[in-house]
Amino acid sequence: MSSLKLLVRVTIILTGWGAWMGHGCTFCQGALDDLDLEVMVPPGGVLDNGGPADLPVQSGDLLLSLVQSPTSMFAALVDDEANMTWAEQTPFRGFYMKPWAPGEFVWYDYSLRKWTVVDASFTTLDTLTQSFAPDDDYHDVHRFEDGTYLVVLLEEVFEDLTSIGGLASAKILNPRLLHLDPQEQILREWSGLDHMPVDSDLDNLLFSTVDYLHWNAMQFDEHGGLLLSFRNRNQIVRLRPDDWSIHWKLGGEDGDFMLMDPGWNGFHVQHDVHDLGNGRILLFDNGISNNSGFLSRALELTLDTVNFTAQNSWQFAHPSGIYAAAQGSAIRLENGNTLIGWGTAGVPEFGTRVTEVTPDGDISMEIRLPPTANLYRARKYPEGMLTGCLVDSAVNVSSSPWLLAEATCLFGVDSDGDSWTDVDGDCNDLDATVYPGAPDLPGDEVDQDCDGQDAVLGCTDVSAINFDPAATVDGGTCLHEVEFRVDFSQEMAEDNFSWNLLQSTWALSTVNAVDPQSSWSLQPSNAAWQTVQFTVLLGSGMYQGHVIRPDGLAETIFRQFEVNPGDGHVDLGTSCFNLNEACPGCTDPMDVAFNPWAIEDEGCQGWIVQGCTYPAAANFSADANQDDGTCIFQVTSECPADVDQDGSVTVSDLMVLLASIGALCE
Numbered sequence: 001m002s003s004l005k006l007l008v009r010v011t012i013i014l015t016g017w018g019a020w021m022g023h024g025c026t027f028c029q030g031a032l033d034d035l036d037l038e039v040m041v042p043p044g045g046v047l048d049n050g051g052p053a054d055l056p057v058q059s060g061d062l063l064l065s066l067v068q069s070p071t072s073m074f075a076a077l078v079d080d081e082a083n084m085t086w087a088e089q090t091p092f093r094g095f096y097m098k099p100w101a102p103g104e105f106v107w108y109d110y111s112l113r114k115w116t117v118v119d120a121s122f123t124t125l126d127t128l129t130q131s132f133a134p135d136d137d138y139h140d141v142h143r144f145e146d147g148t149y150l151v152v153l154l155e156e157v158f159e160d161l162t163s164i165g166g167l168a169s170a171k172i173l174n175p176r177l178l179h180l181d182p183q184e185q186i187l188r189e190w191s192g193l194d195h196m197p198v199d200s201d202l203d204n205l206l207f208s209t210v211d212y213l214h215w216n217a218m219q220f221d222e223h224g225g226l227l228l229s230f231r232n233r234n235q236i237v238r239l240r241p242d243d244w245s246i247h248w249k250l251g252g253e254d255g256d257f258m259l260m261d262p263g264w265n266g267f268h269v270q271h272d273v274h275d276l277g278n279g280r281i282l283l284f285d286n287g288i289s290n291n292s293g294f295l296s297r298a299l300e301l302t303l304d305t306v307n308f309t310a311q312n313s314w315q316f317a318h319p320s321g322i323y324a325a326a327q328g329s330a331i332r333l334e335n336g337n338t339l340i341g342w343g344t345a346g347v348p349e350f351g352t353r354v355t356e357v358t359p360d361g362d363i364s365m366e367i368r369l370p371p372t373a374n375l376y377r378a379r380k381y382p383e384g385m386l387t388g389c390l391v392d393s394a395v396n397v398s399s400s401p402w403l404l405a406e407a408t409c410l411f412g413v414d415s416d417g418d419s420w421t422d423v424d425g426d427c428n429d430l431d432a433t434v435y436p437g438a439p440d441l442p443g444d445e446v447d448q449d450c451d452g453q454d455a456v457l458g459c460t461d462v463s464a465i466n467f468d469p470a471a472t473v474d475g476g477t478c479l480h481e482v483e484f485r486v487d488f489s490q491e492m493a494e495d496n497f498s499w500n501l502l503q504s505t506w507a508l509s510t511v512n513a514v515d516p517q518s519s520w521s522l523q524p525s526n527a528a529w530q531t532v533q534f535t536v537l538l539g540s541g542m543y544q545g546h547v548i549r550p551d552g553l554a555e556t557i558f559r560q561f562e563v564n565p566g567d568g569h570v571d572l573g574t575s576c577f578n579l580n581e582a583c584p585g586c587t588d589p590m591d592v593a594f595n596p597w598a599i600e601d602e603g604c605q606g607w608i609v610q611g612c613t614y615p616a617a618a619n620f621s622a623d624a625n626q627d628d629g630t631c632i633f634q635v636t637s638e639c640p641a642d643v644d645q646d647g648s649v650t651v652s653d654l655m656v657l658l659a660s661i662g663a664l665c666e
């Protein structure tokens with residue numbers, strides 16, 4: 001934080017910015033081009049094969065306050081289709097911009113060290129707590145409907161802490177919570193030191209500045225109690241609604257709850273705490289080294305405030321192992337999803353991420369911010385609140401007082417006479433070939449059918465082997481893997497053939513009288529158990545074919561089958577040669593005649609007895625019905641005079657004998 005303070009006080013930079021930005025321009029889009037957003041998971045999520053997962057995405061706009069560097073901060077909107085629709089470099093150095101009163105936003109101003117109220121063009125309208133000397137704390141501020149607000153002052157209290165092991169003139173940073181009316185009269189106040197004294201067992205007293213609590217979030221719970229997050233104590237504290245006395249402490253060394261949080265042992269240096277009702281609390285746990293290494297998570301705890309137990313009832317740690325040492329947010333959205341901002345998890349090449357995750361833990365949308373960008377909190381605001389049409393005569397003119405980005409205005413007219421008005425969804429009312437449902441010519445960079453993008457030809461069937469996630473129009477090119485096996489066991493048994501089964505053929509053609517296709521002659525991809533397997537890639541359609549035996553005899557039957565979109569891998573099963581069903585055969589795996597494809601049990605020949613089945617062998621076994629390769633053959637020559645072993649006794653044998661005269665035999 002100290003480097004941040006230093007740099008923002010360089011007034012030359014501030015002056016330069018003011019001129020550069022051109023204040024008063026409500027819908028300046030200049031910064032949009034500078035901020036390169038990366039969509040990690042497109043809205044709706046993706047399946048393993050790249051197809052759309054159709055996961056729910058909360059509608060509305062993300063309002064992000066990007067900290068790209070200590071001197072470069074932006075406000076930006078990202079819509080629910082992951083488009084950055086508005087971005088502006090800001091004159092403010094705070095972490096966090098949010099809607100305040102109608103027509104107003106609140107943002108921390110680091111040069112003033114106060115919360116500042118601004119309009120949509122960042123013109124300052126008001127500065128909070130001017131009648132108080134201490135700095136405003138920069139983490140959060142809360143406004144009520146009646147215009148009163150809660151703010152935390154960061155009071156510096158000097159104390160001699162030598163009696164408890166600290167320094168003689170320690171500067172204690174004391175969070176002082178004030179409820180103020182618009183005239184800055186104190187309606188109620190709460191001081192950290194009054195309720196949570198500095199404690200040598202809990203706090204680090206080694207430094208001259210003792211930031212012992214480091215308050216960073218406040219939220220009301222459903223009963224009006226106030227949840228406060230104290231980062232440096234790893235603790236969430238509930239204040240009772242009536243007198244702001246401490247009801248309980250959750251987490252930390254002196255917490256009141258027994259935490260049931262297997263593998264994690266509770267939260268550490270947490271941010272952004274929310275009451276979800278029914279005793280459930282959601283927070284961003286920055287985390288700490290555990291069995292899985294450094295990892296942050298969104299954590300939901302279910303509290304039992306009778307028995308004081310806290311159960312981990314939901315969590316999401318990123319599958320890519322994201323860790324944010326500081327900052328970060330987690331908030332439950334209206335549709336039940338959870339929106340997570342990964343704080344300082346960026347590295348120089350990449351910015352941090354914002355992830356929307358379903359209750360099942362599936363990512364339904366994820367963006368990565370521009371390089372080096374951090375994000376203190378991610379928030380999503382309802383559709384139409386921050387983006388809208390400004391033209392009075394439009395049928396969709398916005399009544400929201402918080403507009404930052406301009407939405408397309410609609411006028412309910414049909415200028416091009418294609419009988420679609422812009423309200424009906426005509427996305428170009430000056431071109432009669434463009435309207436919802438119009439034929440969209442792929443690749444011409446014109447979105448004729450108004451579905452938001454130009455058509456892309458390809459295979460759109462997610463079950464097909466060549467599915468193309470980018471394709472929007474099916475080009476009829478989808479292919480399915482079709483598998484078929486034919487069993488020759490009956491043929492081979494009856495006629496005692498010993499064919500090379502891989503020389504059989506599957507002759508295949510489409511059934512299409514109008515546009516006959518050429519036929520294929522397929523060779524088997526595999527053979528075993530007297531059965532061959534054919535594998536072929538086919539598009540949707542009706543097919544017929546027959547199998548041809550290795551000796552050339554073709555089946556007399558024709559086999560018909562259909563491949564339909566969505567079929568995925570098609571297994572036509574196993575048929576007996578020339579039959580539309582499996583062969584009868586022996587289904588006992590212990591039997592010598594076992595046939596794994598047979599469906600009816602017949603033709604078993606008895607259990608397998610292994611041994612030598614060759615009658616000529618010395619160890620021939622008459623009981624054996626499966627040869628185990630152990631046969632022993634004794635080679636005895638019946639013609640000892642055939643020295644050269646050419647099968648006859650001739651002069652050549654004599655020549656061999658003469659050539660070896662004089663040799664010594666051993």
Ligand SMILES: [Ca+2]
Binds near residue numbers: 413415418421426430
């Ligand atoms: Ca029209």
Ligand SMILES: [Ca+2]
Binds near residue numbers: 418426428432
């Ligand atoms: Ca049109």
Ligand SMILES: [Ca+2]
Binds near residue numbers: 440447454
């Ligand atoms: Ca097109």
Ligand SMILES: [Ca+2]
Binds near residue numbers: 440446450452453454
């Ligand atoms: Ca289109």
